[in-house]
Amino acid sequence: MANKKKTTIKDIANVLGITPSAVSKALNDHPRISDKTKAAVLQIAKNLDYQPNHLASALRKGKSNLVGVIIPKANSHFFSSIIEKIEDVLNAKGYNVIIAQSNESYEKECKSIDALLYTQVDGIIASMANETVKLDYYEKIKSKGIPLILFDRGENDLNVDYVGIDDYLSSQMVIEHLVAQGCKRIAHIAGFSHTRIYKNRIRGYRDALEKFGLPIEDSLIVESNLRIEDGRKIMKQLLELKDRPDAVYAAGDYAALGALQIMQEHNIDVPNDIALVGFSNEPFTSLVTPSLSSVEQHSEQIGQIAAETLLKRIETNNKNVSLNKLILQPELIKRASSRKLQ
């Protein structure tokens, strides 16, 4: 119960009658230390249940071996699987991961950044909150020379490494698929266009419609936070149009789910009356009825690449490596909600 005093390098040194510095070197497998001493040190370390003091070594080395990850919300398969992968990669290299949730709030995001900087993380991997427009806090990270990698929700202006999917292409694929199903009036439940990824999805949607000679109407494009309630509200709006859409492409699965609910409440046949496609391929998409078509973003890959890119930055002291923008191919998962012609 009582906090026993911890074993230090010095204790080991005393037992063996050598200096702490020799012990330190033995533990770090320094080439100039004899195998005999190394073995002895290891033995005593084990006997005394020695645990290195990370704080002391971090201070001395000027490196905390801590990495911060900022995400909007862990509560989605997309982000939680990215985190899992990031942890895998970084843990293997001796780094620990601190996760901070912004809850889509700019203020919380700033606080998290401050907290991470204060904790002296060696690097930060982040996906920006929906709310975030000002980039001052991210500039702060950069100005301190701390490696920063963005994923999914990034900003070009920041000029930092980025991993994400080709959002423009995603929209193209979705529209192409819906057109193939015979849809002619396709609405878009969009994310806020001030966020790059959502802007690109909107662009892709518009360009694809144009390519297929379909109408582009402002009433068919509604921006929101893409939560379930947003999907519900917007779908209601869409149903009130005198000229209803025959397909809905939502830039997020939760919004798509909300839309689906409303359609079911209105006894609309999905996909035959209105087809529906979501985004992110959250696990629930395959579970609802009808199952939801969605865009798979290969989250594990994103996590892996983000982590590896960060490691490279850290190892090269954030220099010499040219800017890395990695855009992965999305994959459209076609399910019942958009398959009219069986």
Place this chain on the structure above:
Amino acid sequence: MANKKKTTIKDIANVLGITPSAVSKALNDHPRISDKTKAAVLQIAKNLDYQPNHLASALRKGKSNLVGVIIPKANSHFFSSIIEKIEDVLNAKGYNVIIAQSNESYEKECKSIDALLYTQVDGIIASMANETVKLDYYEKIKSKGIPLILFDRGENDLNVDYVGIDDYLSSQMVIEHLVAQGCKRIAHIAGFSHTRIYKNRIRGYRDALEKFGLPIEDSLIVESNLRIEDGRKIMKQLLELKDRPDAVYAAGDYAALGALQIMQEHNIDVPNDIALVGFSNEPFTSLVTPSLSSVEQHSEQIGQIAAETLLKRIETNNKNVSLNKLILQPELIKRASSRKLQ
């Protein structure tokens, strides 16, 4: 780009012609430092963009102001909202939170514990992996004198603070409700009985059945990991029984969802042929059709209490406070999946 040298307390001291120690005291609002000096220090600190070196102060003070949280998986509303609350409470007190996911794996859990100990966290809040049976690593935490709080998935034998709901009572409430709906053969898709909470849910289920004079049959109780696929597999089994149940109580929402899928695939009317109740009140429960009845666990409260209890432990140096086992009241949310008599 280049890592500029960071401002230290010494730099401020030099500018003002006082000692680092005075600066330190000024920054910490020491009573013996004059207001004039404090103001001056604060001003210069701002000018030089001084950021305290957390590592140094942590080393000196023997306190990292880091708290570890171990959860099976962030990918559920239950855990992610608990984390959110824990962060709220701890951040407000100057602590940072390191989150580690065990992914329900004992091995990963052990690794996480080691990593947290290595990072010198001041305390750990944890919910155990399904797999975990041996408690050696948790004992390790205890033996180091680091405060440990368990929530949801805890173990009585560990003799540490605990926050969770009354699982036994939850089952009682569920069964009572199902009986009121006229159900007479109630199956239980259970969690593994080696985990305390699931054992208690099973006990509550059995005792309630007995209380109402209903049959307790081993074929109606199946233990699993409670994932969607487990729910599907078990539901299939249950449907193959020559005497099918008229209600299913699943100890987790995902398992319930899997069961629901299978029933829908078999054109079974839920709730009229078979009623269904889940556990955790995940957001999707209100979104599927029919909406899923479930047990609300008041996750925010759990998070809040866990964090506050940990703070108390840390502040009192893990002594003097008597053991704290807090059992919250569950709440049964009755939805369409179990409402036979409209």
Place this chain on the structure above:
DNA sequence: TACATTTGTTTCAACGTTTGAACAAAAATA
């Protein structure tokens, strides 16, 4: 034998902050 090299270890300062003790000056008390 004389000298250079290698090997294994010690010495010492440093990382940036904190803290108790010491001290001088100022203010309060007698």
Place this chain on the structure above:
DNA sequence: TATTTTTGTTCAAACGTTGAAACAAATGTA
């Protein structure tokens, strides 16, 4: 005026680890 108390600061050591430089001993080379 002499003495105590208070106020504001400095001093010095410490937290545990690391790494460059110094050093001695052992080994190798000419």
